Amino acid sequence: MYHFRRLVAAATAIILVSNTLPVLAQQAPSGSGISISPTTSDFTIARGQAQKLDITLKNITVGNITAQAYINDFTSDNSTGSPRIITDPNKKLLTSIRDFVIGLDDVPLKKGEQKKLSLALQMPANVSPGAYYGIIRFKAVPAGENAPESGEVALSASVGTIVFITVPGTIKEQVQLTALHVYNGKHEGTFFFRKPTDIGVEVRNLGNGLAKPFGTIELQDMFGKSAYNYQLNSTTPRGNVLPGSSRIFINQTKNISKPGRYTVMASVAYGSGSEVLVLDKTFWYIPGWLMVVILAVLAFLALTAYWSYRHHRLSLKRPHRRKG
Template identity: 35%
Template structure:
């Protein structure tokens, strides 16, 4: 009986250990799959929607979802507002957890969005409809249509397969729209450090553009660099990716001049166009490869001293040889 009881206990312990190991491996495998899969279950397109409309109008657009998992998913949506966060163009979602009043809200404009059922690798399109209020303020309004996904067996449990993904929505409502921008700063950096004196390239140019209006805009422009003789050393494109600057925010743009060997004083002029208007900024910087110059000068000085030493030795040897040679007696 004792041996039978011990065997039963051992069996239970063994089963528990195996179950624990299986659970650990399952969680680890799930984490790996999520990290390795873009969108963590869903793909969405387009990532950005830009619309122009009038107060009191209805606008619609299409969002496409793709299930990139091996099973069936139920995708549910939410519409939230967002504002600019930092200067890199990152959005900050204003969800219920961090709710803040936004003067650019679209949260209450969306009609009910049906859930989407997707089998593995299936793509479906959903039409999103927004009713713009008749008293909507002119200018920009911003939101995001977010989707979270879960397998059918988890539907209603509040458990999602992964973090949500979404399409950002930028709307321009007609009326008394104010479009105004300011060059907040224009400077140069290297390896993340702000400076105007460099030993060598590459050199990064940074423009901080402030939106002082009530609507987003997409700046474009160039940075033109000339050397101390007025010759063009490079032309760089500002905002190649087509990023927007939201109202009451600053957006930072960066471009890199990849020339390594430069010398002297340089001038740079940045010209930016937006909404048919222009802003500009200028700066100067120096590039002096002082370490290389020091090495070259040191080498030249060493060569000069060596030549001087050898010449001195040669002269001394010649004089010594001449003085040690016996003079022949003069013939009478």
């Protein structure tokens, strides 16, 4: 009977697998994708002047494609600095680069082919000083026999390069150091049973240009000794904070080994570095095992006090014998 059940189970599995494989084969996409470089470009272009933007595209799919070109505006997510792309073509921001990009067209790419595009970034003579930005995107659409027919939708991957343009002039530079954050993983707090892993520095750009904050973040223990320090926004190029938005720069922290109170001290500058913003934040690290010990000691002291008080009350109630 046992062997018969095993044979039935094996036969059932074979039937299920044989029926599933054709379905998976039908659902597997042919795959359309592009690689792009650079992913970010930063320019300073005066009024009435132009600069060249070179973009390299490569077809990394199994067939021929057309790289359809788009320009999208974006806003900040007010946290990580990742762009929130605005896909509505009818919505145009005042900071858009759409009118400044010249020579952008769809690009045919054969299998494995790589092409270099040269676009012009032309700033009008009457453009206002400040920051302009957008993302130039390319969507891979199958070409030739694999091209989608009329009424069909092709599920294709897209890539893009983010373009930042600063037009020099009278630009308002104002940055606010709004908050410091301490995290253990994704959890923020000021009292930790596990070692904090990251420090976040929140900066808000109140100006109309691109803010690139920098500075020193120092971690001090309860005795005022430096436990760890690092340079804020030290990448090349430095990360931007868009006008009217906030960004939290998160970095890993180290050397939190002993229990106790710690203080994060931030000294942040921007622009030419003539103004330095200072902010500090205190947090506690009490390991779980130490908290258990502390609670046990407190419980012992509370019980000891209770029994001492109870013994004292009972001793007062006892009758005293008279002498003689």
